[in-house]
Amino acid sequence: xxxxADSVLALSGGVGGAKLALGLADELPPGQLHVLANTGDxxxxxxxxxxxxxxxxxxxxxxxxxxxxxxxxxxxxxxAMDSLQRLGGETWFRLGDKDLATHLxxxxxxxxxxxxxxxxxxxxxxxxxxxxxxxxxDDPVRTTVHTTDGDLPFQHYFVREQCRPAVTxxxxxxxxxxxxxxxxxxxxxxxxxxxxxxxxxxxxxxxxPILQVPGLWLALRDSPAPVILVSPIVAxxxxxxxxxxxxxxxGVPVTATGxxxxxxxxxxxxxxxxxxxESDVTLAPEIEELGLExxxxxxxxxxxxxxxxxxxxxxxxxxx
Amino acid sequence: xxxxADSVLALSGGVGGAKLALGLADELPPGQLHVLANTGDxxxxxxxxxxxxxxxxxxxxxxxxxxxxxxxxxxxxxxAMDSLQRLGGETWFRLGDKDLATHLxxxxxxxxxxxxxxxxxxxxxxxxxxxxxxxxxDDPVRTTVHTTDGDLPFQHYFVREQCRPAVTxxxxxxxxxxxxxxxxxxxxxxxxxxxxxxxxxxxxxxxxPILQVPGLWLALRDSPAPVILVSPIVAxxxxxxxxxxxxxxxGVPVTATGxxxxxxxxxxxxxxxxxxxESDVTLAPEIEELGLExxxxxxxxxxxxxxxxxxxxxxxxxxx
Numbered sequence: 001x002x003x004x005a006d007s008v009l010a011l012s013g014g015v016g017g018a019k020l021a022l023g024l025a026d027e028l029p030p031g032q033l034h035v036l037a038n039t040g041d042x043x044x045x046x047x048x049x050x051x052x053x054x055x056x057x058x059x060x061x062x063x064x065x066x067x068x069x070x071x072x073x074x075x076x077x078x079x080a081m082d083s084l085q086r087l088g089g090e091t092w093f094r095l096g097d098k099d100l101a102t103h104l105x106x107x108x109x110x111x112x113x114x115x116x117x118x119x120x121x122x123x124x125x126x127x128x129x130x131x132x133x134x135x136x137x138d139d140p141v142r143t144t145v146h147t148t149d150g151d152l153p154f155q156h157y158f159v160r161e162q163c164r165p166a167v168t169x170x171x172x173x174x175x176x177x178x179x180x181x182x183x184x185x186x187x188x189x190x191x192x193x194x195x196x197x198x199x200x201x202x203x204x205x206x207x208x209p210i211l212q213v214p215g216l217w218l219a220l221r222d223s224p225a226p227v228i229l230v231s232p233i234v235a236x237x238x239x240x241x242x243x244x245x246x247x248x249x250x251g252v253p254v255t256a257t258g259x260x261x262x263x264x265x266x267x268x269x270x271x272x273x274x275x276x277x278e279s280d281v282t283l284a285p286e287i288e289e290l291g292l293e294x295x296x297x298x299x300x301x302x303x304x305x306x307x308x309x310x311x312x313x314x315x316x317x318x319x320x
Numbered sequence: 321x322x323x324x325a326d327s328v329l330a331l332s333g334g335v336g337g338a339k340l341a342l343g344l345a346d347e348l349p350p351g352q353l354h355v356l357a358n359t360g361d362x363x364x365x366x367x368x369x370x371x372x373x374x375x376x377x378x379x380x381x382x383x384x385x386x387x388x389x390x391x392x393x394x395x396x397x398x399x400a401m402d403s404l405q406r407l408g409g410e411t412w413f414r415l416g417d418k419d420l421a422t423h424l425x426x427x428x429x430x431x432x433x434x435x436x437x438x439x440x441x442x443x444x445x446x447x448x449x450x451x452x453x454x455x456x457x458d459d460p461v462r463t464t465v466h467t468t469d470g471d472l473p474f475q476h477y478f479v480r481e482q483c484r485p486a487v488t489x490x491x492x493x494x495x496x497x498x499x500x501x502x503x504x505x506x507x508x509x510x511x512x513x514x515x516x517x518x519x520x521x522x523x524x525x526x527x528x529p530i531l532q533v534p535g536l537w538l539a540l541r542d543s544p545a546p547v548i549l550v551s552p553i554v555a556x557x558x559x560x561x562x563x564x565x566x567x568x569x570x571g572v573p574v575t576a577t578g579x580x581x582x583x584x585x586x587x588x589x590x591x592x593x594x595x596x597x598e599s600d601v602t603l604a605p606e607i608e609e610l611g612l613e614x615x616x617x618x619x620x621x622x623x624x625x626x627x628x629x630x631x632x633x634x635x636x637x638x639x640x
Contacts, residue, residue: 083421097417101403
């Protein structure tokens with residue numbers, strides 16, 4: 001891996017984060033984007049190792065993603081799941097026929113002793129992705145969602161229960177023993193990065209697991225590269241997924257200010273710039289009181305151009 | 321499992337044997353056919369447990385099999401294999417999208433602690449198969465083919481190398497520790513069987529592994545039910561697969577007589593009736609000299625009627 005001083009590191013969960021990662025990849029020279037992915041959503045299912053956020057990044061950045069839903073593959077078919085249903089197997093987590101190949105390949109390579117980082121790099125190369133995608137750790141971290149219905153493994157909460165139970169908290173099992181991705185630590189320590197972008201991913205279940213890998217958030221804070229956070233909450237709604245619902249249930253204001261308080265409370269001094277949507281411009285003064293420099297732009301990404309525009313805006317912050 | 325005195329036990333490998341098993345299932349009352357399947361062809365591949373002969377029986381007897389090739393599923397698709405190829409994975413053993421469901425289900429249930437017998441019974445029930453299908457043993461037995469190119473695991477010889485290397489012998493790894501299927505032993509010991517049919521499967525790699533599970537062939541010989549062997553060789557050709565090629569390479573005459581000598585030499589007293597094809601009628605005297613009672617009929621099974629007719633003929637042997 002080579003990195004020039006113009007390299008950018010993005011922290012990302014799944015669909016929402018991958019949108020901005022795609023914009024960043026479009027705007028940067030080939031090989032200059034590095035993405036650190038959440039693996040707290042990973043789970044073992046049907047004897048396979050599923051890495052949903054890594055796969056969403058791989059599929060999005062390779063151009064193979066299903067453009068309507070943002071996850072999974074375009075032209076996907078469901079013969080295996082339909083047959084598995086007939087056999088009485090578990091089908092609540094839908095694995096498409098093409099997608100199964102990724103999991104079979106990953107499982108085989110992990111069984112051969114490769115690390116998740118190595119497997120991910122191989123998959124990216126096979127798919128022609130020149131963005132570097134890294135798991136936050138090669139050690140297993142598994143998000144448990146505490147809910148009023150009891151504790152649920154993340155995918156049971158997210159997919160099987162479709163986020164219905166009210167959230168009371170989270171645990172990232174294994175995190176205290178997880179070692180941060182070495183390549184990313186090296187990028188940070190070597191001063192190779194011009195910027196760190198925290199994509200508009202879910203703060204609680206996508207970004208927190210990454211930042212709570214021991215040593216990681218302090219390394220990000222102490223790196224000379226400015227850290228730019230893009231708000232996942234726009235006009236009181238989540239750009240994608242259950243972030244707004246979770247904030248309501250946790251008693252956090254469902255606003256960009258609530259997001260800012262989350263990050264400045266848990267990771268003081270980490271975020272330099274906070275990108276909020278035009279529709280939230282009136283929140284700027286109260287956010288700046290938290291010590292964050294606010295930048296305002298359109299943050300909703302529908303088209304490819306939207307993604308590029310937001311990426312360009314983000315990359316322009318902190319320039320002299 | 322219930323078995324009346326009219327129950328029939330068939331020994332079968334894959335495609336060739338499954339044809340006669342289908343005819344027998346058609347001719348017998350529901351639930352009266354028991355099939356003991358070879359598992360020497362089983363292997364672990366892509367982290368899955370593949371049981372080719374059991375699956376061919378399941379698919380054939382459920383009516384889901386691909387009617388042209390005799391193995392695999394009708395209407396199968398290959399999205400997973402095509403994607404796996406792109407990812408640089410192993411695709412020499414082609415697993416269809418529908419077929420993958422069987423292997424995912426089997427793997428998950430084995431990992432949960434079910435035996436291969438239990439998993440197989442569950443798959444049969446899900447597919448509406450009322451024939452009882454048993455693995456010869458729940459313990460792993462793996463056929464190695466000794467060839468002039470070195471030793472090859474069976475599927476490497478059979479699928480990857482397409483039976484090209486010349487065979488010099490076989491080994492069934494694990495067989496001395498393998499315990500025979502208990503349900504079948506009980507059928508034999510309880511005198512519940514009216515007949516045992518050795519299907520026209522490959523003597524070396526389909527039937528020998530079954531008969532060499534410790535205790536099995538002697539239990540078959542000592543059971544009061546007559547044992548009827550259907551020749552897999554007709555007019556010097558194998559009905560299916562590499563049996564004739566193997567016989568040539570091993571220096572065995574490629575005739576029904578060669579088959580008879582194989583069985584009477586290795587398993588003396590086992591076979592009571594030997595069913596040969598009309599085209600081999602002139603071999604009857606020399607076969608009878610080996611102590612087998614010869615029965616002559618058409619043995620080539622193309623249509624469903626052919627299968628039923630041969631099944632009827634077989635079931636009529638030994639009647640008073």
